[in-house]
Amino acid sequence: MKYKTLRIILFLLLPASTVFGQHASRDSLFREQAVRYAHNRYVGSTMDQARIYNGAEYVGHSPRIKGHPYLDSLWQVGSITYDGVVYDSIRILHDLVNDVVVVPHLDSVYRVQLQSIKVSRFSIPNHTVVRIVRDTAVNNGLRTGFYDQLYNGRLKVLARRTKTIQTNFVQNTAKEEYLSQNNYYIGKNGVYYPVKSKRSVFNVLADQKRSLRKYLRENRIKFSKNRETAIVKLTQQYDASSR
Structure with missing residues (x-):
């Protein structure tokens, strides 16, 4: 069938x-x-029998934990490519603790945790997330998982967004909260380099370091105030200057 x-x-x-x-x-x-x-x-x-709804039930996390474990706190409507089929107008959650994608079942009684291996990409407002599979020949420097695609030119910029649960004890009572972490990577010639500081970005884009420093000054871009924006703009400028 x-x-x-x-x-x-x-x-x-x-x-x-x-x-x-x-x-x-x-x-x-x-x-x-x-x-x-x-x-x-x-x-x-075939929506009522679509393979996208055949995953395991998503249990989630304790509601007592402060904050939320998702990319966005609320359901976001977007599109998802699952097992080679594109589904539009799907409500999506991305659990950053477990790095899994969640959709509501058609009957809305429970939530479905999709099989990550079958998710190629999904798009929601302000985010295009792709699944990268570790391959030393193609995606050298990356672990297998979901990455937020911030820039997709000749160079690439990806963000690996994760959350962990931190436990603190206050008067012998455990208090838990979610902590966020973003790791950034610039892809150049098939290799992804982790970048965190301004220096690490200039090391990857070393052949244009002088002009990129000038670009930051002239456009009043403060790396320390918005690292993500600065990394994307520097990479875009590098591509533009290399044409």
Whole structure:
């Protein structure tokens, strides 16, 4: 039954392209529209049985812990690529403690923890998150997991966002809270370099260090005040100057 609905729709739609004329461009456009229509029909018609809802139940964390364990505190509506299929208008949570993606089940009774190995990427407002698989030949320097894609040019900038649970004892009573940590990486020639300080960024972009220092001064970008923005802007400027 795998992709049966999709195959049937494509079989019915694609031959009809001949009635739209003999021009290759028009035929190509129709095929593109037919495939898009078939995809939407497939996702819509199988939504109640979609594989995206076949994960384990997400239990979550204790509500007594101060703060929240997610990328965003509330559900965010976005799109997700799961097992090769793109699902739009899906409510998404990203648990940064366990580094898992969570969606609500259709009946809204419980939440589903997706199989990370099947999640290629997801997008919510202000974030495009991709799953990177450690590969010494391609993604050298990174652990397998989800990364916030901050810049995707010739160079890349990724943020690894994590949260841990810290326990403090106050008058013999345990108090727990979430602590956030962001680690940044610049990808250059297939290698990802961890960057934290201004110096570490200039070490990666060493061949333009002088002009990049000037760029920071002229644009009044304070690295210490907003490290993430500074890293992205310096990388973008490096790419622009290398053209």
